[in-house]
Amino acid sequence: MLLHTWYFVKTISVIVPDNVEDEIVGSITFSENFTTRYGPIHPPFYQGTLEDALKEACSKPAKDRKILAIYLHHDASVLTNVFCTQLLGFESVMQTFENNFVLWGWDITFESNRQKLQQSVNSCLGSTAAMSLKNIPVDRLPALVLIMRIRSSTEIFNVIYGNVGVNELLSSLIECAEVFSEHQRVEIREEAERAEREMVKLEQDLAYRESLEADRAKEEAKRNQERAEHEARRRQESEKAETEARKEAYRKEVEASLPPEPPQCQGDGITKIKFRLPKGEFIERRFEANTPLKVLLDFLVVKGYPAEEFKVISSWPRRDLTALDKNQTLKDLHLCPQETVILEER
CATH class of the missing domain: 3.40.30.10 (Glutaredoxin)
Known part of the structure; x- marks a missing residue:
């Protein structure tokens, strides 16, 4: 074969x-x-x-x-x-x-x-x-x-x-x-x-991933917002602290240059000014009649009421003392022998 x-x-x-x-x-x-x-x-x-x-x-x-x-x-x-x-x-x-x-x-x-x-x-x-x-x-x-x-x-x-x-x-x-x-x-x-089952599973997985991604995006947006708010607060607090520090430094500087309050027994050359504060309380201080208006306003700075934030209104005639010439004396402004002025927030 x-x-x-x-x-x-x-x-x-x-x-x-x-x-x-x-x-x-x-x-x-x-x-x-x-x-x-x-x-x-x-x-x-x-x-x-x-x-x-x-x-x-x-x-x-x-x-x-x-x-x-x-x-x-x-x-x-x-x-x-x-x-x-x-x-x-x-x-x-x-x-x-x-x-x-x-x-x-x-x-x-x-x-x-x-x-x-x-x-x-x-x-x-x-x-x-x-x-x-x-x-x-x-x-x-x-x-x-x-x-x-x-x-x-x-x-x-x-x-x-x-x-x-x-x-x-x-x-x-x-x-x-x-x-x-x-x-x-x-x-x-x-x-x-x-x-078909795999497609349903893929769609479910996709929906789940999209949901997770949306949740992550929300969380991230929330964290970003919280960080932004925290940063804004920190910046505001920092700016406020800087402002307060500048104001305090200025207040101390003004306080150091403020003439002493004259004694009550000094006589006719003294005027007594009563200040009505925004919340209704009163403080008062004696000044020499020939004291410039600036000294009165500096006194208010020392007490925490600077002219940039408060008006100082005399009762008669009604006027805002902060708008006047600060070199005029209290006597020139007819704030003697006593006067009550009102502080108003600007």
Whole structure:
């Protein structure tokens, strides 16, 4: 049998040469030489590695998935020519492949290429799948290995051997497509429900994050306002303290320069001024009659009633003493021998 196989492959142009190193190159060579030998009337073959073909078919969302069909070719099988020209070229078979399958072909005529396939299947689908393909006898080739992904499991669903008629092949492909479609509808619905749940969760998470952000923004605005108010109070208090310090320094300066109050027994040259304060209290002080008005106003500064903040109103005639010439004497202003003046806030 080995001698017959060697003789057969030597007398025709092989589809894939012996010892193909690159699986992508091998798949492209397979597709091109298959078309050259059997003509263009056949389902298109995926060009790439087996792993890439598996991803193209099975590693997509459920609505985009297809079944992976691995076509195993062997030039020494008497079934090959009929299978390739008549079965794969049948219109309904091609239509079924186009609608439901990703077709990947590999030539296992040479043992080296069979071994390479075994390694790829073992890597992509596991040792059980690799062992099941290894044991296919040559006289049952070609073969179509149908692989589908159901939920999280990717497994061989069926193997269609070369000794079938077109009706049996078509029935097997349609049965596989119907089983896959039934599971696919369930997974599409589950994925949609899962996507909807995830969307609701995303919206809830977004709303929660926005709420947290709004709360943080409010807290930050509150802290900023509190800092601004604190800074304003601190500035006002500082300004007030500075103002008070300046006023106190000025008051002490005025107090130091204020002439002493004359004694009561001094005689006619004395006038007694009574001051009615804004809250109704009274204070009084004696001044010499020839004292300038400025001294009277300085006395009020010492008592905490500066002219910048208070008017000093004489009773008759009614006038604001702070608006008069401060160099005039109390006698000139007819504030002798006694007078009551009223302090009013400006």
